């Protein structure tokens with residue numbers, strides 16, 4: 001009898017081109033390579049230096065998202081706000097894609113948006129495949145049962161040139177999450193809670209398979225939020241085995257083939273399960289019980305607590321330095337902390353379900369005076385849906401800014417920044433020092449918490465609105 | 467391809483802080499570049515600006531052209547940006563000694579011939595005790611960190627990566643050589 005294997009091992013094994021010698025790294029095949037403007041230019045330069053071409057332009061898909069403005073481009077390609085170095089970066093990707101025959105979801109493309117939102121939405125992302133991108137949140141695509149992970153720019157060159165990577169076989173970790181998500185509590189809260197339990201390096205070296213009732217109960221977008229945040233616990237990737245929800249989602253993707261090909265694929269996707277009796281290198285289980293909305297209080301996503309929790313007294317140097325940076329008082333409650341900026345968007349929480357969650361709370365309300373509230377859809381499709389459903393109008397009526405898609409204030413490269421000393425409540429994924437602008441202070445939360453807090457101008461419990 | 471590395475010596479620069487993320491190493495606003503150069507001057511830009519301790523540690527390192535950085539656990543977490551390694555190298559560092567590294571950072575480091583030296587937390591604590599002013603030698607062949615005062619501790623590098631460092635190889639050469647195997651793989655799969 002062959003040794004039972006878990007799903008991670010099965011996907012890995014199916015992509016090994018040349019096994020590593022004596023514990024060395026395997027040559028791993030990449031099915032889908034996603035590119036964006038910030039981490040790819042130096043990789044194309046390497047190809048040029050070595051005289052290599054792109055091996056599989058047909059398995060490569062590019063977007064512009066990190067550095068682009070969240071204003072609308074004008075007809076003819078002019079784009080107010082896109083200037084200087086960022087413009088050169090966008091033009092460089094445009095030239096590289098044109099030169100190598102790579103599909104680019106570019107400035108006038110009807111699907112443009114954040115790489116992880118767009119690739120999933122179109123169905124470029126498929127169960128059982130290996131997906132890489134020069135971006136740490138590539139783990140998002142694990143939601144459909146893919147092995148998806150971030151790589152550095154040198155590795156982007158490796159994949160462009162050979163469609164392969166040298167990768168050490170990962171350790172595997174099962175993370176079992178049980179508990180119920182009540183009204184006003186979402187996948188983001190679940191994810192932050194488990195990162196808080198595991199720690200920022202808690203899953204380092206591992207690929208995580210999420211299991212358990214709390215995971216199964218999430219819709220596909222919620223699963224993307226959970227898998228997206230895997231890297232914040234240090235995991236190389238995070239995935240969820242396909243179930244009927246996954247299949248239904250995949251069946252409705254524009255790039256999923258029709259007819260017989262579709263049936264063959266769905267059958268294959270259904271079979272992507274770990275074997276009975278398969279073991280993992282590590283197993284963690286958390287019963288999250290009746291989970292409260294979570295909000296971070298420090299400068300690492302694992303510095304997190306329930307919204308009515310107190311900001312803890314520091315127990316180590318990192319916490320001490322986080323509190324020195326944020327200026328928060330140990331012992332004070334998170335709820336009630338004043339905020340200057342609310343950011344709703346990013347590859348963590350910029351999908352339509354996230355905007356519906358926020359709009360439900362903002363509907364008929366106004367954001368507090370002096371709180372700049374920015375709502376940035378993850379893609380053109382999300383933007384169109386939000387406009388068609390009337391969500392965009394709810395946001396603007398509430399006094400929020402409704403913007404065009406992009407990474408925006410998640411990484412603050414495009415001019416959307418939190419001012420120095422400003423306190424932002426954000427639905428993005430990182431509260432690192434200066435992540436949203438030099439001297440900015442970030443609290444991370446779900447879209448519901450962000451919306452409820454925008455109305456009051458202080459961190460507020462969204463369950464007051466259910 | 468890079469210069470083969472055998473040993474790295476110098477007075478270390480100490481930033482004893484855990485979870486030093488790549489946003490901290492090189493803030494995102496400096497990533498709008500299509501080059502690898504020009505990042506060194508922005509290394510730890512914002513952190514230097516608001517923490518005198520960090521600014522003076524780096525200023526001292528700059529003064530002695532220190533190639534060795536000592537940091538806390540989970541170094542290089544967060545964003546996958548290889549710019550973090552490029553910035554550290556342009557500043558003059560050739561290795562980081564820490565109890566643990568984030569996965570992507572570690573791969574990026576090896577790929578550039580920058581050495582992530584992983585030591586147990588207990589050894590790290592010892593090192594913090596002796597590091598001030600003492601010169602260190604990181605010996606890749608022997609897998610040992612030594613101080614001029616006679617302190618020494620072993621570290622391990624993965625065998626494949628160590629070979630690459632010693633020969634100045636990078637993975638792209640190796641992968642390009644796998645062409646026939648990749649073709650076979652593709653032909654049976656699709």
Ligand code: SF4
Nearest residue numbers: 137346347407410411
């Ligand atoms: S939204 Fe933020 S985390 Fe996601 S890809 Fe963009 S910058 Fe990275």
